[in-house]
Amino acid sequence: MTRGIGQYIVIRGLMIIPTILILYTIVFIFLRILPGNPVLAVVGTKNISPEQLQHLMEMAGLDKPLYVQYFDYLWKMLHGDFGVTLAFPMGKPVVEYLKLRFPATLELTIFGFTVSVLIGLLTGTVAATKKGTKIDTGMRLYSIIAYTLFIPWFGMMLQYVFGIHFHVLPTSGRIDPGIELQRITGLYVLDSILTGNWEAFTSAIRHLILPATTLGIVLSGAYTRLVRNNMVDVLSQDFIRSYHARGVRDWKVTWYALKNAFIPVVTLMGLQFAILLGGAVLTETTFNWPGMGTFIVDRIDYRDYNAIQGAVVFFAFFVGLISLIVDIIYALLDPRVKY
Amino acid sequence: MKNKVLSLALLAIFVFSVVASGCIGGEKTTTQTTQTGAQYAEQIVIGVTDKVTDLDPANAYDFYTWEVLNNIMEGLVKYKPGTLEIEPALAESWEVNEDSTVWTFHLRKDLKFADGTPLKAQDVVRSIERVMTIQGDPSWLVTDFVEKVEAKDDYTVVFYLKQPTSYFLALLTTPPYFPVHPSYSPNEIQSDQTAGGAGPYKIVKWVRDEELVLEANPNYYGEPPKTKRIIIKFYRDASTMRLALQNGEIDIAWRTLRPTDIESLKSEGKYSVIEVPGGFIRYVCLNTKSEPTNNVKVRQALAAAIDRQEISNKVFKGTVEPLYSLIPNGMWSHVDVFKEKYSDGNIDLAKKLLKEAGYDENNPLMIQLWYTPTHYGDTEADLAQVLKEQWERTGVIKVEIKSAEWGTYVDYARKGQMQAYLLGWYPDYLDPDDYTTPFLKSTANSWAGTGYANPTVDELLTKAQSLTDQNERTKLYEQVQKILVEDVPYIPLIQGKLFVVTSPNIKGVTIGPDMIFKYSTIYKEKS
Numbered sequence: 001m002t003r004g005i006g007q008y009i010v011i012r013g014l015m016i017i018p019t020i021l022i023l024y025t026i027v028f029i030f031l032r033i034l035p036g037n038p039v040l041a042v043v044g045t046k047n048i049s050p051e052q053l054q055h056l057m058e059m060a061g062l063d064k065p066l067y068v069q070y071f072d073y074l075w076k077m078l079h080g081d082f083g084v085t086l087a088f089p090m091g092k093p094v095v096e097y098l099k100l101r102f103p104a105t106l107e108l109t110i111f112g113f114t115v116s117v118l119i120g121l122l123t124g125t126v127a128a129t130k131k132g133t134k135i136d137t138g139m140r141l142y143s144i145i146a147y148t149l150f151i152p153w154f155g156m157m158l159q160y161v162f163g164i165h166f167h168v169l170p171t172s173g174r175i176d177p178g179i180e181l182q183r184i185t186g187l188y189v190l191d192s193i194l195t196g197n198w199e200a201f202t203s204a205i206r207h208l209i210l211p212a213t214t215l216g217i218v219l220s221g222a223y224t225r226l227v228r229n230n231m232v233d234v235l236s237q238d239f240i241r242s243y244h245a246r247g248v249r250d251w252k253v254t255w256y257a258l259k260n261a262f263i264p265v266v267t268l269m270g271l272q273f274a275i276l277l278g279g280a281v282l283t284e285t286t287f288n289w290p291g292m293g294t295f296i297v298d299r300i301d302y303r304d305y306n307a308i309q310g311a312v313v314f315f316a317f318f319v320g321l322i323s324l325i326v327d328i329i330y331a332l333l334d335p336r337v338k339y
Numbered sequence: 340m341k342n343k344v345l346s347l348a349l350l351a352i353f354v355f356s357v358v359a360s361g362c363i364g365g366e367k368t369t370t371q372t373t374q375t376g377a378q379y380a381e382q383i384v385i386g387v388t389d390k391v392t393d394l395d396p397a398n399a400y401d402f403y404t405w406e407v408l409n410n411i412m413e414g415l416v417k418y419k420p421g422t423l424e425i426e427p428a429l430a431e432s433w434e435v436n437e438d439s440t441v442w443t444f445h446l447r448k449d450l451k452f453a454d455g456t457p458l459k460a461q462d463v464v465r466s467i468e469r470v471m472t473i474q475g476d477p478s479w480l481v482t483d484f485v486e487k488v489e490a491k492d493d494y495t496v497v498f499y500l501k502q503p504t505s506y507f508l509a510l511l512t513t514p515p516y517f518p519v520h521p522s523y524s525p526n527e528i529q530s531d532q533t534a535g536g537a538g539p540y541k542i543v544k545w546v547r548d549e550e551l552v553l554e555a556n557p558n559y560y561g562e563p564p565k566t567k568r569i570i571i572k573f574y575r576d577a578s579t580m581r582l583a584l585q586n587g588e589i590d591i592a593w594r595t596l597r598p599t600d601i602e603s604l605k606s607e608g609k610y611s612v613i614e615v616p617g618g619f620i621r622y623v624c625l626n627t628k629s630e631p632t633n634n635v636k637v638r639q640a641l642a643a644a645i646d647r648q649e650i651s652n653k654v655f656k657g658t659v660e661p662l663y664s665l666i667p668n669g670m671w672s673h674v675d676v677f678k679e680k681y682s683d684g685n686i687d688l689a690k691k692l693l694k695e696a697g698y699d700e701n702n703p704l705m706i707q708l709w710y711t712p713t714h715y716g717d718t719e720a721d722l723a724q725v726l727k728e729q730w731e732r733t734g735v736i737k738v739e740i741k742s743a744e745w746g747t748y749v750d751y752a753r754k755g756q757m758q759a760y761l762l763g764w765y766p767d768y769l770d771p772d773d774y775t776t777p778f779l780k781s782t783a784n785s786w787a788g789t790g791y792a793n794p795t796v797d798e799l800l801t802k803a804q805s806l807t808d809q810n811e812r813t814k815l816y817e818q819v820q821k822i823l824v825e826d827v828p829y830i831p832l833i834q835g836k837l838f839v840v841t842s843p844n845i846k847g848v849t850i851g852p853d854m855i856f857k858y859s860t861i862y863k864e865k866s
Binding site: 036042055088090091156160167170171173178297303 | 582
């Protein structure tokens with residue numbers, strides 16, 4: 001058995017490699033198919049001689065044949081090197097940006113994730129216990145509406161209400177300008193706790209509320225449905241009826257039911273985490289959140305091949321890792337999973 | 340029911356946020372008392388959607404980065420705030436020989452870099468030679484003009500020029516000529532180098548695309564800045580920046596709010612909207628090498644059909660002014676040549692010219708108009724649409740609108756693959772030369788892809804560059820503009836104005852025709 005799960009983990013882990021390889025290849029090809037390149041994006045309309053242009057192309061390594069560029073970068077990645085940026089600035093290790101930007105996205109994702117699970121559980125449970133009533137219909141409607149909300153629009157509505165109208169929350173950035181915070185993990189909330197910097201802590205939390213809520217509400221729809229349907233299933237089972245028969249209080253019964261309904265929700269969490277990272281891109285642009293999403297969008301403007309490839313592969317690797325962990329937990333929990 | 344849940348959720352956020360905001364006990368703002376006794380805030384936050392690309396003056400070549408460099412460095416001379424008048428900066432005086440090929444500058448004796456290192460003539464020479472060695476994007480501003488530069492003693496710098504250059508002082512106000520701290524590598528670009536030069540401010544924190552924090556340079560030779568700390572916050576999106584201004588997260592919204600936002604902020608009446616005349620111009624390029632725009636009658640007809648006032652009103656809500664030459668309004672030698680020859684929206688003339696070129700209702704002129712969707716802001720698609728409408732008003736032109744992202748777009752332009760396409764120009768230095776030579780001189784305009792070459796124009800421009808007398812130069816530029824309006828390789832459209840929107844307690848914003856915002860004059864009054 002132990003050997004079995006060990007093998008499963010290894011095989012499941014190895015499956016990440018072709019996924020990343022395919023993704024890298026697609027991104028590589030797409031970036032090159034599009035006309036223009038980072039050097040031209042930097043030079044723009046300014047007056048420079050063809051020799052100077054050639055010199056810049058050589059500096060960026062763009063004069064080499066495509067297959068050489070492809071394998072060069074692949075080889076570097078295998079050694080954990082994501083190359084250097086090709087534009088604005090030229091020649092800075094991409095990994096430095098990933099270190100800077102990824103924690104911002106992770107922090108937003110963790111908080112957004114928490115919000116979505118909490119709302120999903122709450123609304124789903126309420127809907128299931130009030131099955132067939134107007135409340136149930138309302139919750140189901142909520143799940144559909146939340147699911148279809150367009151993040152930039154919804155985010156802007158929240159910005160208007162809580163920022164411009166009530167003036168209670170900041171609408172952009174991660175922390176108030178001028179607050180000094182020692183960087184340890186790059187997760188501002190965690191860093192401020194670790195250093196006991198409460199001014200920074202409050203500021204970071206205040207900045208997180210709107211983007212995390214936007215992301216959380218939009219992604220909570222899926223949980224509402226799933227929790228509701230599972231709860232309805234569980235609530236109709238014999239053991240629940242026997243609880244009721246024995247006079248156990250309603251909220252306690254609901255709690256027992258919720259625990260049972262929770263297992264499939266864990267699976268969804270794994271899947272949602274990947275979607276969350278994607279959704280973070282839109283949230284980041286709306287709230288000027290300096291994370292991976294805004295980084296990739298910025299770099300696309302410059303056609304910065306290395307930075308885009310590096311960021312996408314890193315992102316994919318992380319998502320692959322999360323889904324691997326979820327699969328392993330699931331395999332351990334559920335004996336029906338074959339490995 | 341859904342509403343109830345939503346409002347409950349909103350209420351929860353609201354309560355939480357009020358509690359959270361209560362925790363820090365409101366905003367903390369420290370103040371300082373100046374000599375006049377007035378109380379100014381210690382810090383001002385400025386929002387921008389532009390980016391700082393490269394903090395190395397040997398390679399920086401975009402407008403906003405130049406602004407930052409102008410605040411952390413200074414050259415030998417500078418523009419007097421708000422004017423085109425040149426005044427002493429690091430140099431206290433200078434002489435020039437008769438044919439303006441040898442320029443001698445005498446430095447101030449008390450100059451220091453921000454960290455206290457003395458700044459001498461050798462530093463000026465080292466910095467300029469560095470630019471020449473590195474050969475970065477803006478290096479031509481030095482290498483096209485300067486043969487060599489020498490330090491005669493600790494306080495005397497001599498420039499030997501390749502050819503007589505009457506506007507050399509204007510060139511000296513550009514960042515490639517700014518002396519930089521000795522810690523800059525002599526032969527490598529250092530894009531994130533923050534040591535700076537001898538400007539009113541120094542960089543204390545720099546997180547790319549996120550935040551730039553400037554603090555008053557204690558070793559600055561001139562008057563100390565009014566505000567101790569300036570924080571620049573970088574935004575990706577103009578509407579997010581507008582919200583941040585309305586929410587008080589930033590004190591100043593600078594480059595670049597959308598025209599609609601400017602209009603509505605103006606009408607709200609709560610903000611100061613400051614208008615800055617800009618040297619930024621927009622124009623249509625016409626390919627003189629390929630069909631059908633290789634026919635001069637076609638190009639003239641396209642010029643005649645354009646209605647600039649309508650463009651200004653419809654697309655830019657009046658935030659720009661019509662432009663009838665490549666040389667901007669208000670600059671010496673400017674003539675409204677396109678207005679004189681074609682006037683505005685002259686459909687009859689356009690039709691007549693098209694007929695002469697062999698086009699009519701049954702055989703319409705088919706033309707592709709290109710634009711790039713993000714580089715010049717959200718208004719670009721509207722601009723293309725309005726141009727299409729204006730040209731199609733003739734009934735003889737059919738326009739197909741096409742677009743490409745910036746990286747691709749400039750590649751197409753350079754290769755001459757587009758017929759009619761929209762571009763814009765920010766000046767490198769404020770002289771008619773920078774609005775004519777790069778466009779019209781056949782050896783300098785390959786970037787634009789119009790393929791325009793006219794030996795007479797080449798000769799006139801070369802001559803104008805070498806003359807020192809402004810009246811004589813004016814005559815030459817007037818002649819060039821007369822040829823421009825006949826040949827029409829470019830159709831000037833509009834000249835930009837810039838807008839600074841500030842909260843009402845911000846004072847002292849002075850921006851001149853160079854469009855560079857110097858932060859040292861601004862201050863925030865305590866309400």
